Amino acid sequence: MAGGCTFLIVANRLPVDRVTDATGKAAWRRSPGGLVTAIAPVLQRRHGAWLGWAGAADEDLKPFEDDGMHLIPVPLSAEEVQDYYEGFSNATLWPLYHDVVGEPVYERSFWEAYQRVNRRFAEMAAEVAAPGAVVWVQDYQLQLVPAMLRELRPDLRIGFFLHIPFPPMELFYRLPWRRQIVEGLLGADLVGFQRPGAASNFIRLCRRLLNLKYQGNQVFVDDRVVRAQAFPISVDFNELDEVVRRPQTWRRAAQIREELGNPQKILLGVDRLDYTKGIGQRLSAFGELLGSGDIAPGEAVFVQIATPSRERVEQYRLLRDEIELQVGRINGEHARLGAPPVHYLHTSYSRAELAALYCAADVMVVTPLRDGMNLVAKEYVSCRGDQQGALVLSEFAGAADELRQAFLVNPYDIDGLKKIMLEAMRANPAELAKRMRAMRRRVATYDVDRWAADFMDALESHDETSREGR
Numbered sequence: 001m002a003g004g005c006t007f008l009i010v011a012n013r014l015p016v017d018r019v020t021d022a023t024g025k026a027a028w029r030r031s032p033g034g035l036v037t038a039i040a041p042v043l044q045r046r047h048g049a050w051l052g053w054a055g056a057a058d059e060d061l062k063p064f065e066d067d068g069m070h071l072i073p074v075p076l077s078a079e080e081v082q083d084y085y086e087g088f089s090n091a092t093l094w095p096l097y098h099d100v101v102g103e104p105v106y107e108r109s110f111w112e113a114y115q116r117v118n119r120r121f122a123e124m125a126a127e128v129a130a131p132g133a134v135v136w137v138q139d140y141q142l143q144l145v146p147a148m149l150r151e152l153r154p155d156l157r158i159g160f161f162l163h164i165p166f167p168p169m170e171l172f173y174r175l176p177w178r179r180q181i182v183e184g185l186l187g188a189d190l191v192g193f194q195r196p197g198a199a200s201n202f203i204r205l206c207r208r209l210l211n212l213k214y215q216g217n218q219v220f221v222d223d224r225v226v227r228a229q230a231f232p233i234s235v236d237f238n239e240l241d242e243v244v245r246r247p248q249t250w251r252r253a254a255q256i257r258e259e260l261g262n263p264q265k266i267l268l269g270v271d272r273l274d275y276t277k278g279i280g281q282r283l284s285a286f287g288e289l290l291g292s293g294d295i296a297p298g299e300a301v302f303v304q305i306a307t308p309s310r311e312r313v314e315q316y317r318l319l320r321d322e323i324e325l326q327v328g329r330i331n332g333e334h335a336r337l338g339a340p341p342v343h344y345l346h347t348s349y350s351r352a353e354l355a356a357l358y359c360a361a362d363v364m365v366v367t368p369l370r371d372g373m374n375l376v377a378k379e380y381v382s383c384r385g386d387q388q389g390a391l392v393l394s395e396f397a398g399a400a401d402e403l404r405q406a407f408l409v410n411p412y413d414i415d416g417l418k419k420i421m422l423e424a425m426r427a428n429p430a431e432l433a434k435r436m437r438a439m440r441r442r443v444a445t446y447d448v449d450r451w452a453a454d455f456m457d458a459l460e461s462h463d464e465t466s467r468e469g470r
């Protein structure tokens with residue numbers, strides 16, 4: 001049975017959050033973040049729909065309209081949230097796909113829930129999609145959906161985009177359900193990744209694991225062609241650029257510096273509290289620089305904003321304890337009264353306040369051990385219209401492919417990290433301007449609109465009957 005939607009986004013979460021308005025009534029508010037900003041206009045233009053979980057367990061909501069978007073909630077039971085979402089998605093796939101920097105849990109009941117929930121998403125999508133509709137499936141929680149959906153609705157054009165890294169074959173092979181995942185993805189016409197290396201990992205896997213033929217970025221599956229290609233996601237450059245053109249943003253940035261005791265240098269980290277982000281490594285480096293006297297007392301402060309996340313997964317609770325212990329130690333050893341060298345905050349900030357923090361930061365420290373892209377790095381660049389500020393960036397973030405003029409670093413190398421942090425702190429304004437100008441050109445050109453447009457163009461121009469090289 002076909003429905004009436006000609007364009008459909010399928011994602012784990014709907015693009016809205018539940019809020020309580022002034023009168024105490026429950027309402028919906030568009031979720032912050034680049035993905036929603038990029039896709040919402042496409043959805044509104046094409047009168048499309050978005051299918052996803054509303055965020056609370058055991059709830060059966062009817063489809064509704066919000067902000068010009070047709071939203072279709074997918075129900076999840078409390079047990080499914082535990083096994084499919086916290087389990088298979090965040091305790092199995094997340095660490096496996098991020099270079100095993102955390103130990104993945106291989107649990108058969110998680111896998112069962114993952115299949116069951118993926119099937120529900122696919123069935124609901126099959127029901128609402130119009131004949132020949134375009135369906136764009138998002139991210140690692142839904143890798144089985146493309147094949148399940150194709151089986152139900154071979155008439156659809158299906159795209160898939162993976163927002164997180166795709167691991168090398170040697171790591172992916174550990175997954176007991178490796179074959180099913182690759183077959184699931186191959187249900188799509190176009191499989192998008194953040195980096196070209198991830199697309200190559202996937203193609204290599206298709207060849208080795210499934211014995212499929214390929215040429216360039218095309219994999220031949222039965223009588224179909226599947227393309228695997230990189231589409232690096234980005235941020236809304238113009239929105240941030242506009243925020244920092246307002247004088248109040250710079251006034252606020254100056255105020256932040258004053259509140260921090262007017263240090264010569266402010267170093268900033270902004271992350272979800274996740275073991276992939278390398279927060280411990282950067283704090284170690286900063287602590288050692290204070291200990292050795294390379295950074296004089298009062299010369300620099302480190303502001304680390306760490307939003308707690310996934311707190312029901314044990315590794316995340318342990319990480320939080322570790323980081324808090326580390327911050328306590330550094331401050332215990334190096335703080336003077338009223339002047340701790342590390343400011344550690346769990347606060348969630350508005351875009352304007354975050355932009356002011358970026359403007360106040362002399363050195364932005366982005367040191368993930370592995371990251372699909374890292375939007376914080378691109379947001380920092382978007383905010384530095386003054387052409388100043390230094391970006392210290394891990395080689396293991398997707399953003400490093402594009403932001404070649406950053407102070408690139410291997411975050412596992414603490415001595416290297418110390419050296420590059422000092423270099424970034426001491427770089428002269430002319431050098432900083434040269435680097436920042438080049439990085440801004442890149443982010444301004446390849447912004448999030450361009451990302452969505454490039455993916456949609458590739459999906460819609462995909463010629464599934466192409467037989468080149470067979």
Ligand code: ADP
Nearest residue numbers: 270271272305307347348349350373374375376
């Ligand atoms: P991930 O998606 O793994 O969390 P990214 O760096 O790609 O990492 O994206 C994080 C996003 O969350 C960025 O857009 C960033 O601005 C936002 N963010 C992170 N911490 C906060 C915070 N404390 N308040 C508001 N936004 C935040």
